[in-house]
Amino acid sequence: MRVSTPRYQQIARQLGDKLRGGTLAEGDKLPSVRTLSQELGVSINTVQQAYYCLEAEGLIEARPQSGYYVRTLIERLGNVPRRSAPQATASQPLQANQESMLLRLMHQQRQPGWLPFSLSVPAPSLLPVSKLMKALQQAQRELPHGGIEYELMTGNAALRRQIARYALFWGSQLTDEEIITTEGCTAALTLCLKAITQPGDTVAVESPIYFGILQTILSLGLKVLELPTDALTGVDLDILESHLRAGQVQACLLVPNFSNPLGCCMPNAHKQRLVQLMETYQVPLIEDDLYGDLHFGPDRPLPCKAFDRQGLVLWCGSVSKTLAPGYRVGWVAPGRYFDALLQVKRYQAGFSPGITQQAVATFLANDRYELHLRRLRQRLKSNCQRYQQTIRAHFPPGTRISEPQGGFTLWVETDARVDTLVLADQLAPHKISIMPGSLFSLQPQYANCMRLSYGLPFDERVAWGLQMIGQLIHQQVRI
Structure with a gap:
């Protein structure tokens, strides 16, 4: 209940x-x-x-x-970042300096003693670690032979039932037979792309967009079309429609609820229109709903899947951002592409690990997950406010900060003279890591922007770290 x-x-x-x-x-x-x-x-x-x-x-x-x-x-x-304006052409691969910076940041954010504002996951202190350990033990007892056998190709049956049950809360009619489990959300997105595209196809995305999505699309020999995006309402649907009408897009991969890094949430009317566009032009939409459960308002925002009547929306989710990042438990409801996606999983991904999926299913089977989410949302909301207040107090006047209504990432637009790639190097001696804005695009843009995660509980050290970032930005502006 x-x-x-x-x-x-x-x-x-x-x-x-x-x-x-x-x-x-x-x-x-x-x-x-x-x-x-x-x-x-x-x-x-x-x-x-x-x-x-x-x-x-x-x-x-x-x-x-x-x-x-x-x-x-x-x-x-007036205070949110400006609407993005990427070029209306398919983009080039990541530049060498972007790849180098990503590798450095991935190394830094896992080092002891660092302030990893670059790490887009909730801190372990915000997660129910002890309860999950008990759920793992229970899963081992419940699964045949302690969970050492292969799972079904579609994934753990108990987990798929729980996902379908939770989807009822936003009015879904999904059944467990329509869901396939995966090793996290990125794996779900990858399977979707492999099932519905061919090398050379163009995939439309928001801009800025999570660099992991860009890398995944490029790794499959696909092209990326970055769309203008509003920091409050999401992707520009008029521009998207013009590309669809011209036959320039073979698939869309969007994050309608609390996108990474902007944190914007597409209004329901926009989601409904987006799905209608997909139906008109018969183009599939891969929906990354990874952050939907981390809403700050009283109700969970609807996914685009709620408006899907033709099976064109491939709804992807995970508990990597809400419960257990290391468990790598995700899923996809691929609609009309179920058979194609299952075939891709069978040939290229294989069986999903059952014991972690069973543990998550056990955790979802009662009110523990909802109680945990309630506390997590409250903490993240408080973090967001305090991070924003500190940034406004210590960053230069004119700094623009996103207004996320969920998730745990802030997009900060600083003075045009600031280079956040340089800033990231300047912060390294202080053991502070940020995500430079230029990593969130394949085009030369967002050099003066950065993504900051507020998944770290706000304390004196976090406040000091944000103040240090502001101090170094002031120095760049003065130079």
């Missing part, structure tokens, strides 16, 4: 509806925490948590010694 919605989330939803509906105007002051707690008959802490929710959504702001106010849309739009 699903866990009931906490009271603070109910209050946040009610207030949010009023804010969006115009009951409270931009700039209006909200009731004090004490006043609202008395009016609603709830604790001060409950109201405070509700206000934190609304603040994370960018709907209100806290003013020192004054209280909470409705945040103006103009102010919010």
Whole structure:
């Protein structure tokens, strides 16, 4: 049975509806925490948590010694990174300096004593490690012969049932027979690309986009078409449609919910239109829904799969960002491409490990996962706010910061004179790692941008690290 919605989330939803509906105007002051707690008959802490929710959504702001106010849309739009404008041509492979930087960062972020702002996973302290260990032990007891035998090619049956059950929460009609498990989300994306494309095909993606997706597409002999993307609402559908109409795109690979690195969430109306475009032009959409469960608002955003009526959406997910990165447990619901994808898995990927999948299924089988997600979302939301506040206080004026409504990555656009590849090298002696913006594109852009993960709990050392980044940026600007 699903866990009931906490009271603070109910209050946040009610207030949010009023804010969006115009009951409270931009700039209006909200009731004090004490006043609202008395009016609603709830604790001060409950109201405070509700206000934190609304603040994370960018709907209100806290003013020192004054209280909470409705945040103006103009102010919010003025502070987010600018809409991207990549060239409308298929891109070239990663440059040598990009590959070299990626290798260095991958080495740095795993070294003891480093502040890995570059590492896009939640800190182990935010994950239920001891409970997962017990789930592993239980899985070993439940599986035949302790889990040493091969699983079904479609994957662990218990896990597929649990994925289908959780999909019911967003109105899905998926059954366990429509799901194939994989070794993480990247493996799911790779299988999808292999099943629906041929070398030389063009795949449309957001820009900026996670460099791992770029590398995966290129490794399969495919071309990348980067699309203009808004930092709040996602990819430009008009531009995408023009490419579809011209027959220039054979597949789309998009992250509609809390994309990495922008953190933007495509509105439902946009998702519905996106699926309609896929149906009109009969082009498959690979949907990376890796971050959908990490929403800051009261409800999980719908995936594009919720609007799919022709089986053209290949819905991919994983627990790598929510529960157990090292378990490498993912899945895909490939719609009409089920047989093609299963064949690719049979010939090129093989069987998935059963014991970790069984452990995750055990964890999902009761309320433990939802309780864990609730705590994780709250921590990430608080981290996001405190990271943003520290960046605003210590980075140069004019710095633009994304307004993610979920996930755990911030996209920071600095002064045009800043080179974040150089900045990453300058931070290395201080044992601080960032992800330079130029790694998120195959085109020469985003040199003055960076991705920062707020998966690290905010503390004095994190604050020092962000201040050090700001200090070095100031030095680049002065030079």
